[in-house]
Amino acid sequence: MSSFKDRIIRAAKLDVNLYEEVEADKGAMVQAMGVVVISSIAAGIGVTGIGGLGGILMGTITALIGWYIWAYLTYFIGTKILPEPQTKADHGELLRTIGFSSSPGLIRVFGIIPGLGKVVFLVASIWMLVAMVIAVRQALDYNSTLRAVGVCVIGWIIQTVVLVLLFSILGGDAKPV
Numbered sequence: 001m002s003s004f005k006d007r008i009i010r011a012a013k014l015d016v017n018l019y020e021e022v023e024a025d026k027g028a029m030v031q032a033m034g035v036v037v038i039s040s041i042a043a044g045i046g047v048t049g050i051g052g053l054g055g056i057l058m059g060t061i062t063a064l065i066g067w068y069i070w071a072y073l074t075y076f077i078g079t080k081i082l083p084e085p086q087t088k089a090d091h092g093e094l095l096r097t098i099g100f101s102s103s104p105g106l107i108r109v110f111g112i113i114p115g116l117g118k119v120v121f122l123v124a125s126i127w128m129l130v131a132m133v134i135a136v137r138q139a140l141d142y143n144s145t146l147r148a149v150g151v152c153v154i155g156w157i158i159q160t161v162v163l164v165l166l167f168s169i170l171g172g173d174a175k176p177v
Contacts (some may be wrong), residue, residue: 004031011035011103014131019138022096029092032099036067039105046111046120066159067102071095073155078140082151086141097135104128 007028010018022028040063044056071094079089104127111117129152137148 004034007031007100008035008103008106011100011131012106012127014134016134016138019097019100019135022100023089023093023139025096026092028096029099032096033064033067036063036099036102039063039102039108042106042109043111043121043124046108046117048112062163063102066163067099068095069162070155070159071098073158074098074136074140074151077154078136078142078148078151082147082154083140084142084144084147086143089140093139094136097139098132101128101131101135104131 007018007022011022022032037060040060041056043063044059047059048056072091075089075091075094078094079087105124107127108121108124111120113120133145133148133152136142136151137145140148140151142148
């Protein structure tokens with residue numbers, strides 16, 4: 001079994017084998033959740049000048065909820081609406097692989113450096129999206145990367161709509177994860 005730090009690095013390097021490994025390792029759920037939390041804290045630190053310390057707590061909670069929702073949506077869309085013939089997955093496999101796809105988000109901590117915030121967050125967002133496509137392709141046993149992209153995009157749109165509605169009902173500012 002790989003160490004937690006090693007898995008984070010391999011996930012950030014977009015190592016396909018890492019995503020297969022955590023898909024199969026039911027014990028990796030705590031590690032996947034840890035990656036989401038650490039990545040969220042890094043983002044919170046990166047925007048401390050904007051959101052303050054309260055932003056770190058709210059960002060972490062929002063990221064955990066978003067991770068769970070997106071993994072469920074991805075599971076549903078990928079296995080029920082857009083499966084390939086060999087697609088076989090459960091919600092846990094997607095939680096683990098998508099959790100590790102948050103690894104590139106650790107660089108968001110560098111957003112605290114004046115003048116770098118927007119660039120760091122843009123690079124992290126693109127990198128995390130690519131990692132998620134790989135995670136989804138592996139967890140759903142897809143041959144088609146384009147299908148994995150489609151599942152991620154559809155899930156992101158639905159999650160964004162849900163979060164916008166939720167925040168508007170609760171009276172907060174909606175900021176997609």
